[in-house]
Amino acid sequence: MNKPTVAERVLELAEYVLAETASDNEIAELESLMVDKPELRRVYLRYALLHGQLALTTAGLPETGLHPLSTSESLVSSKLQPAAGHRSWLFVVTSLAATILLAVSAGIYFAGSRGNLWGVSANLSEIASNDLATVGHYDNRNLPVHVVGVLSTDRLTNISPTTFTVHRGATRLTTTDGTNVQIEGPAMFGASSRSEGVLFEGSVHASLTRPDSNYSIQTSSLRVVDRGTNFRVATMENDQIRVDVIDGEVEVQSRVRRPLYYWSFDDRGSGGTAESEADLRYSHDHIKRSPGLVGAGALVFENRKDEFVRIETGTGVEVGTGDMACSSGISIEALVVCRWSGRFMDYDEIFRKEDGNHRMLLSFQNDGDSNNFDIPEVLPGPCLSFGLHLEGHGYSELDMPLDGNDGRPTLRELTDGMPHHIVATYDSFTGRKAIYVDGRLRFSHDFPMGTLILNGGPTPATIGNFNNREPFTGTIDEVAFYDFALSPDEISAHYQRAMRGEPYFEPQSGSLVSERWLAITLVGAGTSQVFDTLTGLAIP
Amino acid sequence: MKEGTPIDPELYEQFLTLFTRDQLRITAWIRALVPNHTAAADVFQETSLELWRSFATFRPDTDFLPWALGVARHQVLKHWRTAKRDRLTFSEEFLHELTVEAIGLADELMPRQAALDECVKQLSDRQRDLIHRFYGDNQTAAVIASAWERSVHAVYKSLKVMRRALLECVEAKLAGQTS
Known part of the structure; x- marks a missing residue:
């Protein structure tokens, strides 16, 4: 039997490293083979790089329409467009989130400069140095929420929901349906799907630009569903939310607390x-x-x-x-x-x-x-x-x-x-x-x-x-x-x-219906209404 | 750059453009040095944050990718210094050398990725399914073995055979381009 060449042995040991099954002895052997041999180090690195690049191949990428950008593409400009064409809305959001993170992280450097960059309309001059502490608290096991889903290498997260934290000012997102969503800081808002968001705290303003589109904003137990509208939802103290309808009409719904x-x-x-x-x-x-x-x-x-x-x-x-x-x-x-x-x-x-x-x-x-x-x-x-x-x-x-x-x-x-x-x-x-x-x-x-x-x-x-x-x-x-x-x-x-x-469940408490939300009331244009999120009742 | 110093927005936009363009290449580079995808994702997160923290040191008249890989290199070294239960235990001195060498691959990243994309097309459906599961869906070898009704060992062997074939294919394509 032919003895393997040194390069073949390096590849064999590299395989164990990539499979995360290499023993200490095998690691030591690999290092000893490469330590004085730059050409063998390159053999190893090119093989390891192939491992890294396989996730970026067409077979490795899920069918999300996301591909590595070519050098001629500029995500910065493309994401500023109101609709992203073939790109999914969540990709746009993901990209925007990166922008937001960059803006928030770099905001400290922007003091005195003009705001409203790349769709981020936060008044950057107001961002105080302690805002950076949120980023500074970064921990692998306890990510700051505004990083979530933005920079992950997990390919599937490109279709994932994303949560935004906006400290001050306003940040705008645009769905592929043409709905403009403005998060008004301080706020935390989850973009859970192309047609729905989750408001954890603060205020968000949705404005629909197409008659056939729809958008809803969910809070802990209430949901505000547009009826061709321009509206704002804000969390308040004492488990209350306020719904302001600027144009059109919204339906406020209460969660059906029954099993799916x-x-x-x-x-x-x-x-x-x-x-x-x-x-x-x-x-x-x-x-x-x-x-x-x-x-x-x-x-x-x-x-x-x-x-x-x-x-x-x-x-x-x-x-x-x-x-x-x-x-x-x-x-x-x-x-x-x-x-x-x-x-x-x-x-x-x-x-x-x-x-x-x-x-x-x-x-x-x-x-x-x-x-x-x-x-x-x-x-x-x-x-x-x-x-x-x-x-x-x-x-x-x-x-x-x-x-x-x-x-x-x-x-x-x-x-x-x-x-x-x-x-x-x-x-x-x-x-x-x-x-x-x-x-x-x-x-x-x-x-x-x-x-x-x-x-x-x-x-x-x-x-x-x-x-x-x-x-x-x-x-x-x-x-x-x-x-x-x-x-x-x-x-x-x-x-x-x-x-x-x-x-x-109490027999009289209602059947196990498929509907997940029940209408409470309609709120019309030019009016505001406060609701108790626990009871779903409108508060005069 | 000191805190509060104004910065040219156009320069910042350029940085953002370059980062967006190269982030997947940085990802692949990191995973070459940190094979576990979860750990590599963590290192990438750290790297990304460090890139904007280090924005002031970015010079637009230089290549972005080597600069970014230099930042990533520090995060890779930091990862191996602090990782407690990972198996890879190259000596710290050797890791320093290896990661310096790896930055030298910056120019190869794009042609290698392009060659790899072509080579993957030549794989069997089964091998492409393996890539999708292992690299796309991040399934473990055990999960794939279960789905395929094969042993875990057989899955590792399939990965090895596939990667070796792809390496040969990539090298052949690159050699053909330069000859």
């Missing part, structure tokens, strides 16, 4: 919500039913790899699309009798939707932190994990150790043969990611307020398993999926009802 999907498993094909139940596909007809923890039925999983329930709805064509793509908040709720082993490398899935790094899951895990997904960092061991991709932070898991410390349950408590109510929530309005067990908050982590979710996509969600590898052991009942974060009071009420054997 609810699977009671009471009667296959016609459960608590016939529409939701009909979307379930069972791996086998023999998945056992038991009397429901609530209602007539529940599913019994016996740790068989071929057992699962697939949810054939809620999918989209790509990440960020489909009904299960929730940008501002999410809740996953279930009643379980858990018989998980807790053993190392044993996973039991309650709910999982696998869209690459944009997956979401609620599962029992004990994997020795092999993927290092945990935020916050916890010690390896049995845990209840809530995984979600948050913009600017990537995919991470809230791994609640089942150790009995600080109010957390132990593995023994959760596997005591009794039903347990489990809820995982994320709320972009607070940044809090949380796990509740039996009606009480047990574990949480706070991301920066305004951090949006990026999830959804083409892969169907499953209950009770993942890829025939992570079967649940025990009973699952009353699985609910929400496109907002349930409040602690709501979770406590659901738990109390479930323990009485009742559904999560």
Whole structure:
């Protein structure tokens, strides 16, 4: 057998480095081969560069219409156009965000110079030096929100929602539909989709320029939907918002605080919500039913790899699309009798939707932190994990150790043969990611307020398993999926009802309708109206 | 430049234009030295912020990309100094040499990317799917192995075979252009 040349050996070792599997000895060997050999260093670097450049090839890029700019293109000028032609609106927003960040970061240097550069109309001369502190607080694990989604190398984030923080002055964005959105600082505003934004604080002014376009602005529990208008929404103290309509008319809507999907498993094909139940596909007809923890039925999983329930709805064509793509908040709720082993490398899935790094899951895990997904960092061991991709932070898991410390349950408590109510929530309005067990908050982590979710996509969600590898052991009942974060009071009420054997919701509290928002009132041109975001009521 | 010093907006616009033009090339360069995509993204974020913090040192009569790579180099070195659990453990002295050498590749970035784009077109559908999953969707080898119903080892081997073939193709194309 021919002995490999030194250059071939360098490439072989480089392969281990790129695969992140190189041992210390292999690293040392690679270094020794290259240390006095510039030509071998270039062999290594060109191979490594190919690795870096593969993500920028047509096969590596997702179908977002984004391509590396040629030297003749100027994003600075193109993004100032009101409509971006073939470019997606979010690309324009992403580019604008870079501009905003640059402007904010460099604002300190602009004192005394003219403002209104590249669509950023902030009065830069007013930006005080302490504004730069926001940027100065940069931390890999705790990004300043206005950096979110702007400079990421994750190709998929080019279709992602983006949150803007404007300290002072005003910043304008333009959608491909021609809607001008002006964020009036101090404000925090999330551009969650081409037709909707999320106002976390401050004021935003939307002006539509085309009759066929539409735009809505969401707050924590209210949404303002244009009816061909020019309007402004501002957050106020005491959980109130003010809606000013300059032209046309808007409809103020209240969030329907019911699940987007609810699977009671009471009667296959016609459960608590016939529409939701009909979307379930069972791996086998023999998945056992038991009397429901609530209602007539529940599913019994016996740790068989071929057992699962697939949810054939809620999918989209790509990440960020489909009904299960929730940008501002999410809740996953279930009643379980858990018989998980807790053993190392044993996973039991309650709910999982696998869209690459944009997956979401609620599962029992004990994997020795092999993927290092945990935020916050916890010690390896049995845990209840809530995984979600948050913009600017990537995919991470809230791994609640089942150790009995600080109010957390132990593995023994959760596997005591009794039903347990489990809820995982994320709320972009607070940044809090949380796990509740039996009606009480047990574990949480706070991301920066305004951090949006990026999830959804083409892969169907499953209950009770993942890829025939992570079967649940025990009973699952009353699985609910929400496109907002349930409040602690709501979770406590659901738990109390479930323990009485009742559904999560009062029978008289309304059906589980598909509408996510209900109209409260119309606000006409030239008028202003204040609303309580908690009650949805107009305040005289 | 001191805080509060006025700056020529046209100069600043030029900087922004250049940064926007080169940011993906900077990204690729960083990932060559920080193979893990998540870590590379973090380094790129730091680099981007440092670029505007260092705006005052940018000279418009010089090439932007080497200057930006010089800034990126410091962030790469900082990353390896502070990374606690990453596997790559080249000595600090050697990393200094290697990253200096890497800046010398600035002129090669564009022709190599163009050649690579052409070479990728010659790959099989399976190999292009592998690029899409591993580099586009950032799926791990384990996830790809599951989707393909193959072993993780087989996925790594496929990556190796594909990258080696692409390297040969790129070198051949570049040699053909210069001969």
